Amino acid sequence: MRTTRLFSVLAAVGLAAACGEGHAIFNVDVYSFIQGSGGDTLHYTVPPTLGGTVQNPPLSVTLLPGLGSSVVDTVQLTGMTAVQNATGSGQVGFKLYFAADSDSVYAASNTPILSTPTQNVGPGVDTVSLPLSGSFTSAQDSLFTQKKVYVGVQLQLQNTGAATVLDGRMQLTALQLRLVIKDKIF
């Protein structure tokens, strides 16, 4: 399991935020951390007439130490993904999950943070862009007060063709996280 420590670095810088009350606003280019690592693509192959899901292994992200005494005010995600279809035709939907442990990421009880309407792709070579936008609920915000959070990307697929395999890949092209923390970090 890969671990990204992109937030741990913020702990020290966050000291500066302790100079006064207010908000600490983190604009994180999440995509830049996973670009080219393989985590930004997800290959799919669905036999004719069938549906299914493909998903990546949950990604562990280390968060700000000490956030437990702070209040997460807002967490927003925006981005863009491109579905690059190679063969067949069907429908594709994108879901992004967060959870406190890896086993819960894709659990049925876990509501996706971000979910796009299904889009038609194909037939054949076709590229469809899916804009991503979502906000965490107040209950989900509490995930960011923990030491670690797990992230999962899932595609929901339906092959609407009768004979051709639906095949292609999802390519993430942008993903921005805006995290607003109220009060002091320490």
Added chain:
Amino acid sequence: MRPTLVGPLLAVSLAVVPAALPAQLLSFDARKVGLGGLDLHRGGALARYNAAYRAVPSRPDPWHAKLTIPIPLGILQVLKDSTVLHPDSPYFNPLQAANYLLDLPIFYEVKKVPAPTNDITFGIGKNAFSVDLGAAKSAVPTDPFGFGGSSRPIDLGVGFAGFRVSAMMWLQDEVDFQLGNNLRGFLHDAQPAQTNTLYDVTGTALAAAGFAPSLGWAGRITGEGQNGVFVGVTGHYYLGLIYGQATADGGFITGDTLFGGANPVTPDLGEVSQYSKFGNKMGTGIGGDLGVVWVTGPLEAGFGINDVGASIKWADTRRDTLYFDTNQNTTVSSLLADHVSATTKLPVTYLANASLDLGGGTLVGGELLHGARGTEIHMGVEQDVGPLALRGGVSRDQSRQIQFGWGGGIRFLFLSLDVGFATHSTPLSDQRGITMATSLSIY
């Protein structure tokens, strides 16, 4: 161990703490605090900085104390807030801990400087990092900053016919920091961090201590009774017991990738130190104090200057270097030179003061104190009302902030209980905090 940005940035964050700290209290004497830091009664700083005051005759002054003992109510406040000092505590606050360390709260904080509301924005990417501190960026020092000066904690002697033979203990300490251009631009100007770039802080520190056999004379030039012109001169033969100074540059160099790379940062440390341990050949030097006081009726004025020409030569010192070896991932120290000489200078300090007895128990005064860290100006007034004294004052501290003081005292037999309030500021707020000083004086 893989270095991360956390350590260096933690150090940098703490390095900028002093700029956000409130100005220190001027005195442990609540009477002086209530007068805005002014020494209105003879003795105290007047005798310390002006060699002529030894010759000025005593005057009837019910508030001229022999001994003042602070009542450290602020310690109780620290004990109550001690959880912020424990790293394991959920309330641990390194900034507050540093604040307590650098600005020991002897007296009670009646009103803390309000923490300003301030949003801080971080921009983070694999190869991008920026911080906009908002209004807090004013706390990032763009000029060198530090603390230090000289003091004489012990001065024992005997006098006869205006002469005084004495031995004083002297201390000197100077600590200065300066943020490097890149780090200053990053923190103060919100410039994005760059790859393969040094972010550093340079620092210099000096500490020395010793004693000085001294011979002085103070006497009246003209006048009689309480009035006259008084002068004083004291020569010191400084003997240095221990000395050390260091110049250091510390920070980190970013890697090819700011975050996510195998080696995000490389520590960078270089230091040259020079010192003479206790027991080595003592440092030697000469210097002097001069002072003059003019008293005419209710008016009194004085000027004293200390440590004139006080250069101390340390004949036997050792010079070392220390640097961080990136291959070994450890610091390496080596000898540069041994049995070499060094020279230090004690900072010249001067005090100009004046006071006027308006009658009816009203005494007003002012003073200007210039030391190694700048100039302070204090003005104050004291009104006696039977066994009570009411005090008020205003001052300009070394950071050129105007501060206020007020308070009072009650005298009973040979004791007085005094309380003084003083304002203080931080660069982060345009509002002032208030500290309450309490002390007991013996007459």
